Amino acid sequence: MDNGALPRLRAGPGTSPAENETVTPWVLVCNSAAGNESWQDETVTRGQANLRRQSGAQAVYELMRAKIILGEFRPGARLTEPELASTLGVSRTPVREALRLLIAEGLVDQLPTGGSRVTPLDPADIRRVYDIRARLEGLLARDACTRMTQPDLDALARLIDLMHRLRGDETEVLRIGREFHARIAEIAENRWCDQLLHQIRGHVDRYRSLSTREPGRPDLAVTEHQAIYEALASGDPERAEQAMRVHVEQSANSAAQAAGAVPG
Structure with missing residues (x-):
């Protein structure tokens, strides 16, 4: 037997450690009647089960999030665990955990009755989200402009x-x-802006998909991205910030108009 750290002995038949207790991976189980010792890797087994459960919940969360952003789960639509579990072909446990994450992100509302629904679209809320986005992405464009290299351009x-x-x-x-916006953020290397944008990313993605529904909007977006690129290439940080803010504000106008045409 190893003379190093001894494994923790099980207290008795049928007992198990508390869920959050740190346990030595190998547990020695003494069978006094038979006088035999057997080793069981209980911690690893439990950890693998937790990993599978967490991975399943993450996959369900990402799928439901995508359906909300793309409008497949319509604004204001009721969400029930049994129906979602049946539709997605999973158990209710990962659905429950996914709903908890979506509620924390603000993409799903918890109802007083205990149920949940897709958060309705609110043009005023869109304006607030895009105002924050314009300020943060404008700052990223300004910072990126001062750090831009020829390979970046x-x-x-x-x-x-x-x-x-x-x-x-x-x-x-x-x-x-x-991808263009992500590249600018990478060049800027402004960790605080990145973190703040991440907090509203779900709403930005949802409203961004709305903004492209306006006829002619994708074509205008190309022109606006061209203007951002030219401003960055000019080496003028103020011009780069302004070009980015104009683009985001135009996206806000399109998203707000599209939201007014979507029920809920």
Whole structure:
């Protein structure tokens, strides 16, 4: 037997450690009647079960979140655990945990009756979210402008070129636009802005998908991204910030108009 740290002995038949207790991975179980010792890796087994449960809940959360953002779960729609579990082909446990995460993110409302619903769209709320986004992304553009290298500009130029070539494809314009913004944030290296934007990311993504529904909006977005790129290339931080804010504010106008046409 190893003379190092001894494993913790089980207190008795049928007992188990508390769920949150730190337990030595290998538990020695003494069978006094038979005089035998057997080893059971109880902690690893329990940890694997927790990991599977957490992974399942995360997958359900991401799927439900995507359906809310894309409008497949309509604003104001009631959400019930049994129906969601049946529709998604999972048990109620990951659905319950996913709903908890979505409520914390503000994409789902907890009702006084104990049920839940997709958070309704509110044009006034859209304005508030986009005002915060405009300020934060404007700051990121300003910071990125002062740190921009030629390889950075080349990478952004390739995205702009791709956006121009696919400007008739709403889905692709949206995807490339997200990549463009993410690249600017990466160049800026402003951790605090990133963290604050992350807190409203679910709402930004939801309203961003709305903004592209306005006829002609994807085409205008390409022009606005071109203006942001040119401002960054000019080396003028104030111009870069202003171009980004104009783009976000125009997106807010489109999203608010689209929200007014969506029931709920």
